[in-house]
Amino acid sequence: MYYGIYVPNFGDETGVRALAALAHEAEQAGWDGFFLWDHILYRASPPVTMVDPWITLSAVAMLTERIRIGTVVTPLARRHPWQLARETVSLDHLSSGRLILGVGLGHPPRIEFAPFGQESDDLVRAEKLDEGLEVLTGLWKGEAFSYQGRRYRIKKTVFWPPALQQPRIPIWVAGFWPNKAPFRRAARWDGVVPLKRGGLQPDDVEQIKSYVRDHRTSAEPFDIVKIGITPGEHPARARRIVAPYAEVGATWWLESFFTRRNSLEEMRQRIRQGPPRA
Known part of the structure; x- marks a missing residue:
């Protein structure tokens, strides 16, 4: 199992420099992402201080050498996929091939979509997500690419350079279990970030692993990402929390912080305590 840090891109103390410094600390403390x-x-x-995740991740890439970096998750329907293709390829090269792209529908649509005149209907956003992934992966190849879909149309073009990671930058898809559509979508890509109201349990992970396996056509490795919280001051207890998820097939544990609850110093302290390796 791999262990990562999961931080919001907002909060009074979470500027670009502060978040990049946290990532550097995470690498030094043995975290994987x-x-x-x-x-x-x-x-x-009231308004809250926000930072752009892509600019922040560029700073993170410059201050780290080993850990994987990425978004969990980018609402792809909110973005022009060709612009995101350019940004992700640039970041993939800047990080020497350490980028993972998490995607999802985006939530809440009444705040993230509707105020800007963007379509907030779930079905439309799902269509844009699926088509956007096809556009992204097509442009990542550095080959002549055209596309005709319901939501996107692209005349023949070449984006150069191609992504550093081949056959593609890994894509994780988020979704709420037990809704099945997001997990059928995830099965076509490289991993899933499952969420569940009331909390994701090891039994859920076992069911998700089975469901994805039944709908997956590739034999390539597939990540199942569990988001949670562990007590860094009690390593044995932390390992007991994580171990049941590792045993049923979760491949990543993301230690979750919330900047309305955790101060920068509290986050730094937990990061320095290291990952709860089971």
Whole structure:
């Protein structure tokens, strides 16, 4: 199992420099990844300080050498996929091939989509997510690419350079279990970030692993990502929390922080305590 840090891209103390410094600390403390939320607004009011995750991850890439980095998750329907293709390839090269792209529908649509005149209907956003992934992966190849879909149309073009990671930058898809559509979507890609109201249990992970296996056509490795919280001051207890998920097939544990609850110093302290390796 791999162990990462999972931090919102908002909060009074979470500037670009501060988050990049946290990522550097995470690498020094033995963590395997550093992942950011991707929001443009967290709430309608009062306003909250936000940072752009892609600029922040560029700073993270410059201050680290080993850990994987990425977003968990980017609402792809909110982005022009060709612009995201350019950004992700640039970051993949900057990080020497350490990028993982997490994607999902985006939540809440009334805050992230509707105020800007973007379509907030779930089905439309799901269509844009599926087509956007096809556009992204097509442009990542560095070959002549055209596309005709319901939501996107692209005349023949070549994006150069191709992504450093081949056959593609790994893609994780988020979704709420037991809704099946997000997990059928995830089965076509490289991993899943399952969420569940009331909390994801080891039995859920076991069911998700089985469901994905039944819908997967590739024999390539597939990640199942569990987001949670462990007590760094009690390593044995932390390992007992993580171990049941590792035993049923979870491949990543993301230690979750919330900047409305955790101060920068509290996050730094937990990071320095190291991952709860089971």
